[in-house]
Amino acid sequence: MEQGSCSQEDCFDLLNQFEHVLQSDPLIDEVGFIHPSQFTMLDKEAGSSSDGTSTNLWNQDHKLGISTDILIQLCKVAKHAFLAVFNKYKRHENACSNESLTKNISSESKVMKHSQAVLLLSSDFGTAWNARKLILPKQNQPLEAFTKELHLSRLILSKSEPKWSHRTWIIKMLSRSSSTPQEIVTKESELVESIGERSKMNYRAWYHRCWLVSYMTIEQVLQELNKSKRWAGLHVADSSCFHYRRRLMLRVLEPLKVKGSNANDKFDAHKTLMEELDWNKGLLKRYLGRELSETGESIFTNEETGIFIGNEIHLLESSMTVLDNKFEDFRAQALHASVYMLWLTKHIPEVWSMLEEKLGTEKLKCVLSTVDQERPLLAFAPN
Template sequence: MRQGSSCSEQVCFDLLNQFEHILESDPLIDEVGFIHPSQFMVLDKEAGSSTSTSFWNQDHKLGISTDILIQLCKDAKHAFLSAFKEYKSHVGVCCSLASKVMKHSQALLLLSSDFGTAWNARKLILSKQDQPLEAFTEELCLSRLVLSNCPKSEPTWSHRRWILKMISRSFSSPQLQEIINKESELVESIGEVYRSVLCFIYNEEIKDELSCMVSPLLVGFLHDNRAGTTRVA
């Protein structure tokens, strides 16, 4: 057992596999949070079922025990960096290596949203070839999931802004308008609860960058949401 750790190295890598399996088996997860072990019994009682003492997954919500958080994050980081190093050393496009990087970076970012190298790795892979719209909408889903737990994560907002710019360059205006509609709901919901300055900045930058393409809709929703995103840090 590592000093200062609540689980052995092998157990934590098993937990990383379990964590990634949960994410793959429930793609509709829309909220992630870190919970104290004492809350597992309460949640199980409310749900009328029993889960593990490491993860709680019900109704597309995922709770991660704070007991395993530090070591799980270390092992997710190790898995990601190893996969990314292998990916960069490979000549040409390798889908299997890219998939490993995307899988491990997803796990890492849900545990540590400000790990910029993981976001940059995802940008690199998504920029390599012409990607279908689905690849970018899935990326929007991931960043939205990260924001459910870390709504003031600047790297996450920045990555989301990059995704929208990529979509605007490659896909038609009607498709972008539908995505912007959903973006309005996200900004409004986060702005109402957290009143984060990042929401305000995000609104302003997206408006400036994309308004020429979907100006009536985009300008409308951004101005409507200003009231919910006041300049509060």
């Protein structure tokens, strides 16, 4: 069959085959578009013949392969079938008779079936996503339906905005009917991390993970801080994970903003922040020239503030020591340290006087000069 051309009957037959595979194997966890020449190789590797009904589709071990030769016609017929049944559904929805209601129950399943096929082939087709949003809340078992929808969304997930928005919508709907299952939140977080491994700097995925924090218990937040530490340490150039850790730490601090928070909460939050600072300092020394995130929060006592500032100034001094001007990492390290120290002077006013005392006038001028060369808008001294 030539790519992009088939009779109407053949095209609908392709769609029926495709939807039959999807229905017969609801545990499919991966879909890929493959060249026809790969079908034989896949069968050989699997040690058996394909479970698909033709050489256009390959289904083994919950993996589905779709021949690139049929993508265009399959996508066209799937969209045509979906739009036809969805328009019919909307007409019945607008009618008020019992007969229309009965017909619509039948149309709902067809809309869901055809929209699934469309989205697996053309995942940015917003009308299909919206149709599913319209029908899902009406299911007899909404919790089961939303859970299955998460599986479908995960199956076709990538950087595309509609798919992440759809997952957000599903979790919101689940939280309305009952408390959000913590297992789902954990799996969502793990999903983003796995996508981060495959697709670097996937900001939309990490944004979704930050959004999930509001649905986490404090115990889950602490677990996430611990689990994400290793990943962040191995991907220091990916700022998204550090933004995520900042969001987690802000969640740890939330109980302290409630009137009457107890001493244990403050102690735990203080311990978490101090551990983060120590870990962050280790990364700065290990990876020269990297600009790592700050927490942006402080719960130190006056005595602790003095110790903290002293330690940070010592770190600044060591970072300002450029061992070799030939290497940009050392110069970058000095710049980031200087910018960070100026940031501290804005949030903790007493830092400036301690800087003058500990560094001396000449070194302080060196700090300002370093920043002024690269980021002139930041190089200013407090009044």
